[in-house]
Amino acid sequence: MVLTVKRHTARTATLTFAAILAIAGALAYVTAPPKGLDGYRERAAATAETLASQVETASLWVQVQADGKATTAATLVGLEEAAEDGRAAATTFEGYEPPTEAVTLRGRFASLAAEQERWLDLPALSAPLSGLAEEWTRFEERAEP
Amino acid sequence: MKQAFAFTLGTLSAIGGFIDIGDLVADAQVGARFGLRLAWVTLFSVAGIMCFSEMAGRIAIKTQRPALALARSRLGPRFGLFGLIGSLLVTGLLVMAELAGVALALQLATSINYLLWVPVAALFVLIVVWRLPFETMERLYGVLGLTMLVFVVAVFQLDPNWPNMAQSATTIAPTASESWATYLFFVVALIGAQMTPYEMFFFSSGAVDHRWRPRDLWEMRVNVIVGFPLGGLLAVAIQATAFLVLFEPGIAVEHLSQTALPVAVALGKAGLIVAIVGIFAATFGATLETLFSTSYDVAQYFGWSYGKLQPPARASRFVTTMLAMLFGATALALTTINPITVTIVAVVCSASLLPFLFLPVLLVANDRELMGEMANGKLSNAVGTATLVLSCVVSTLAFPLLILTKGGTV
Amino acid sequence: MRASELIGSQVVDERDRPVGLVRDMRVEVEGADMPSAFPIIGLVVGPPGLRSAAAHAWGYAEGRAAGPAVFRRLLEPALQHSLFVPADHVLDWGPGAVRIRENGRDRSSDAGGLR
Amino acid sequence: MSRLVSARIALLDNQIVDCHRLPIGRADDLEIELGGGVPRITALLIGSQPLGDRIGGHLGRAMAAVSARLRRGAEDDGPPAIPVSSIRDLEPLIELDLELDDLPNVAALEQWLAAHFVERLPGSGDASE
Numbered sequence: 001m002v003l004t005v006k007r008h009t010a011r012t013a014t015l016t017f018a019a020i021l022a023i024a025g026a027l028a029y030v031t032a033p034p035k036g037l038d039g040y041r042e043r044a045a046a047t048a049e050t051l052a053s054q055v056e057t058a059s060l061w062v063q064v065q066a067d068g069k070a071t072t073a074a075t076l077v078g079l080e081e082a083a084e085d086g087r088a089a090a091t092t093f094e095g096y097e098p099p100t101e102a103v104t105l106r107g108r109f110a111s112l113a114a115e116q117e118r119w120l121d122l123p124a125l126s127a128p129l130s131g132l133a134e135e136w137t138r139f140e141e142r143a144e145p
Numbered sequence: 146m147k148q149a150f151a152f153t154l155g156t157l158s159a160i161g162g163f164i165d166i167g168d169l170v171a172d173a174q175v176g177a178r179f180g181l182r183l184a185w186v187t188l189f190s191v192a193g194i195m196c197f198s199e200m201a202g203r204i205a206i207k208t209q210r211p212a213l214a215l216a217r218s219r220l221g222p223r224f225g226l227f228g229l230i231g232s233l234l235v236t237g238l239l240v241m242a243e244l245a246g247v248a249l250a251l252q253l254a255t256s257i258n259y260l261l262w263v264p265v266a267a268l269f270v271l272i273v274v275w276r277l278p279f280e281t282m283e284r285l286y287g288v289l290g291l292t293m294l295v296f297v298v299a300v301f302q303l304d305p306n307w308p309n310m311a312q313s314a315t316t317i318a319p320t321a322s323e324s325w326a327t328y329l330f331f332v333v334a335l336i337g338a339q340m341t342p343y344e345m346f347f348f349s350s351g352a353v354d355h356r357w358r359p360r361d362l363w364e365m366r367v368n369v370i371v372g373f374p375l376g377g378l379l380a381v382a383i384q385a386t387a388f389l390v391l392f393e394p395g396i397a398v399e400h401l402s403q404t405a406l407p408v409a410v411a412l413g414k415a416g417l418i419v420a421i422v423g424i425f426a427a428t429f430g431a432t433l434e435t436l437f438s439t440s441y442d443v444a445q446y447f448g449w450s451y452g453k454l455q456p457p458a459r460a461s462r463f464v465t466t467m468l469a470m471l472f473g474a475t476a477l478a479l480t481t482i483n484p485i486t487v488t489i490v491a492v493v494c495s496a497s498l499l500p501f502l503f504l505p506v507l508l509v510a511n512d513r514e515l516m517g518e519m520a521n522g523k524l525s526n527a528v529g530t531a532t533l534v535l536s537c538v539v540s541t542l543a544f545p546l547l548i549l550t551k552g553g554t555v
Numbered sequence: 556m557r558a559s560e561l562i563g564s565q566v567v568d569e570r571d572r573p574v575g576l577v578r579d580m581r582v583e584v585e586g587a588d589m590p591s592a593f594p595i596i597g598l599v600v601g602p603p604g605l606r607s608a609a610a611h612a613w614g615y616a617e618g619r620a621a622g623p624a625v626f627r628r629l630l631e632p633a634l635q636h637s638l639f640v641p642a643d644h645v646l647d648w649g650p651g652a653v654r655i656r657e658n659g660r661d662r663s664s665d666a667g668g669l670r
Numbered sequence: 671m672s673r674l675v676s677a678r679i680a681l682l683d684n685q686i687v688d689c690h691r692l693p694i695g696r697a698d699d700l701e702i703e704l705g706g707g708v709p710r711i712t713a714l715l716i717g718s719q720p721l722g723d724r725i726g727g728h729l730g731r732a733m734a735a736v737s738a739r740l741r742r743g744a745e746d747d748g749p750p751a752i753p754v755s756s757i758r759d760l761e762p763l764i765e766l767d768l769e770l771d772d773l774p775n776v777a778a779l780e781q782w783l784a785a786h787f788v789e790r791l792p793g794s795g796d797a798s799e
Contacts, residue, residue, distance in 0.1 A: 012727065012728055026548045029548060029551075030548065030551045030552070049395070049397075050397065052395060053394075053395060053396045053397045056394035056395065056396050057396050057403060057406070060390075060394065060396070060406060060410070061406065064406070064409045064410055064413075067413075068413070068414070069409050069410065069413040069414060069417070070409045070413075070414065070417055071254075071414055071417060071418065072256075073253065073254060073255055073256035074253050074254075074256070074402065074405065074409070074417060074421070076256045077252055077253055077256050077402050078400075078402045078403070078406065081399075081400045081402055085399060085400075133394070137395075208762040208763075209762075209763075210685065210762055210763070214685055215762060217683045217696065218678070218679060218682065218683040218684050219612060219613055219614070220612075221612060221683065222683065222698070222721055222724050222725050223724075223725050223726075225683075226725060226729075275791075444693075447695065447696065447718075447721075448685050448686060448693055448694065448695040448696035448716075449693060449695070449780065450692055450693040450780075451693070459692070459784075460780075461780050461781075461783035461784035461787065461788040461789075462780050462783055464783075464788050465783050465787060465788065507623065508613050508614070508620060511620045511621055511622045511623065512614055512619050512620055513619050513620070513621045514617075514619045514761070515619075515761065515762055520621060521621075521622055521623075526622045526623040526624065527623075529623065530623045530624075530625050530626075556701075556702045556703075556704055556709075557699045557700065557701060557702060557715070557720070557723075558677060558681075558682055558699055558700035558701075558702055558711070559682075559699050559700075559720075559723070559724045561702065562677075562678065562682075578678075579676050579677060579678045579679075580676075580677040580678075581674050581675070581676065581677075582674070582675050582676075582677045582680070582681065582711060583673070583674055584673060584674075584675055584680075584760065591712070591753070591754070591755045592703065592710035592711060592712045592754060592755075593710060593711040593754055594708045594709075594710050595677075595702070595708060595709045595710065595711065596674065596708070599676075611678070612678065614676075614679055616676070617676055617679065619679070642708045642709070643708075648704055648709055
């Protein structure tokens with residue numbers, strides 16, 4: 001009886017430990033910063049894709065609002081979400097330490113991100129917004145390793 | 146009259162269960178990224194969930210017990226407890242996600258932050274489960290849920306290039322810019338979102354609360370045959386609207402608002418408002434379903450009394466479990482954790498649990514002594530076994546894919 | 556003693572040769588009025604292993620589970636080695652190992668409704 | 671007329687209901703009386719205590735301990751046991767000819783929660799209208 005209890009304790013302990021390790025490993029993998037130049041470029045491209053998507057979403061909302069096809073409440077929500085997500089994605093990427101070869105890439109990213117900040121603050125100018133989306137797409141293509 | 150009730154039970158299970166926060170998110174994401182290239186998954190899901198819900202309904206009619214009630218005597222207490230804890234965790238996450246969905250719908254309607262709506266929604270749910278009789282609940286959300294049909298109307302309004310649609314729907318491969326891993330991940334996510342086991346148990350438990358008898362067999366089958374394909378149609382419609390509006394500009398769906406956006410493009414203000422009502426109804430109905438089914442699962446495992454037809458004091462353990470779940474879900478939602486992320490994780494986890502919940506139903510439905518002439522026929526067994534095997538594959542792939550694709554973000 | 560202690564315990568014969576595991580017990584119940592106790596008329600003994608365990612747990616041993624065909628084909632072979640041991644052939648009911656007479660290996664299929 | 675049943679399928683883990691078909695609990699284990707010829711099943715054991723013992727491991731032991739705690743003095747009279755003589759019918763439910771209220775220490779948690787929590791909530795008892 002005592003023996004079985006001991007075995008149980010041991011097994012449970014190992015299992016718990018293994019589970020914790022697995023979860024920690026998974027989280028580490030999912031949230032790991034990019035490695036090397038290629039990793040950095042990849043991440044830059046991915047972020048650019050996200051930001052382009054945000055800009056497109058914003059301009060679509062602006063458009064439907066202009067056509068009187070959306071309620072103001074919904075449009076405001078849509079625009080705010082796009083702006084917040086854009087900011088979040090940009091901040092995350094700018095948090096990564098760029099490899100020396102990628103400094104210019106990072107500079108370009110920063111300027112585009114700043115531009116986006118401005119547009120999203122006065123989204124009524126939807127046309128330049130969609131222009132921005134194209135710029136992001138070009139950036140993405142150039143960034144891709 | 147009874148027919149109408151019964152029909153709304155089917156509709157509620159279809160709309161509230163089939164179209165819930167999981168579909169509103171996963172279908173829109175899939176449509177925006179892959180077009181209709183994953184529409185075939187919905188066919189499988191509908192067939193599978195129809196088959197098992199029909200079994201569950203038959204078991205409920207014959208034995209007067211919900212499907213899961215007989216699971217423990219087949220799987221034994223340990224295996225049963227494992228399944229119970231698993232589905233408790235997953236459905237718990239879903240309750241939170243659905244509740245957040247209700248709040249997000251209210252945010253879309255008012256542009257007041259959803260976090261402020263979460264407690265209001267929770268209070269709403271509380272009042273409904275506490276005061277509203279089962280039938281009223283069903284009729285209300287069954288009917289309100291029908292407003293989701295606006296997504297179908299939107300598809301036609303956007304008047305798509307049908308050959309393109311057909312071409313996309315018949316291609317079983319990722320789009321150029323996507324990897325097979327991501328494609329498969331969304332296969333799993335869709336199955337998890339559409340083959341929701343709680344739907345099956347809610348369906349059978351409802352049948353018990355309705356005191357259905359063998360003569361109601363066909364009524365039950367009509368619910369299955371009407372309800373679930375309707376849900377599947379709506380799911381594909383959501384994929385299609387996202388495909389037609391969001392695919393071209395390369396918009397990735399990360400918010401419920403983006404699910405509704407295509408409807409605004411297609412049908413304008415009125416359509417958008419109807420869509421928001423539909424989203425509200427679907428998530429609200431699903432909140433009730435998930436809440437009930439988790440409590441049912443617990444009560445059935447331990448053999449407690451349960452159900453809407455019992456006065457609370459007679460089923461105090463059931464009621465307490467339900468209130469605890471609702472409270473926990475509300476607290477979790479208020480941590481500002483991203484409800485969309487939670488939804489995706491929840492549907493993937495739920496996909497990985499499917500075998501544990503399908504197996505006992507399949508076994509009990511085959512028990513000649515219990516089921517007599519209502520035992521499974523060849524068709525149910527063929528579809529059921531196929532679904533079970535498929536769900537085993539899905540269940541083994543779910544977590545590796547979740548991590549490998551970082552939740553579909555790469 | 557509790558049923559859970561009996562089910563799953565080792566079964567050996569007089570010379571301590573392993574016979575299998577207790578998978579189930581056949582109990583006699585009255586249709587109309589229940590007696591003060593249900594006599595256990597015998598044990599169902601099956602070989603170790605998952606397939607045998609599943610076959611007995613899921614009702615394939617009683618032939619009550621008529622399908623699915625895949626399961627039947629998978630599980631019923633495991634029942635070839637299951638046997639029904641009448642109570643009077645059991646020398647020691649445990650707890651611990653259950654000891655049965657050597658000639659207690661009654662394979663007659665209808666005994667206790669075992670296939 | 672007597673018939674043979676499989677203890678695992680017909681008894682163990684099955685749902686027990688009272689004469690009004692109110693759920694009482696599950697047959698979490700069966701009491702077997704040895705000695706004197708053929709062993710006999712004398713009672714159905716209900717509750718997290720026998721269930722916990724069956725599940726075993728840390729979780730099982732915890733369950734058993736908690737349920738023993740809930741019913742003070744349970745260490746003496748053991749888990750709630752229902753004599754098989756009070757069984758009226760088997761499969762799919764184990765139907766008893768008793769009333770839930772006649773079984774004192776069954777569903778102790780139910781009664782405790784009802785008395786201390788649920789009945790104090792506004793509008794309890796109306797949910798089934």
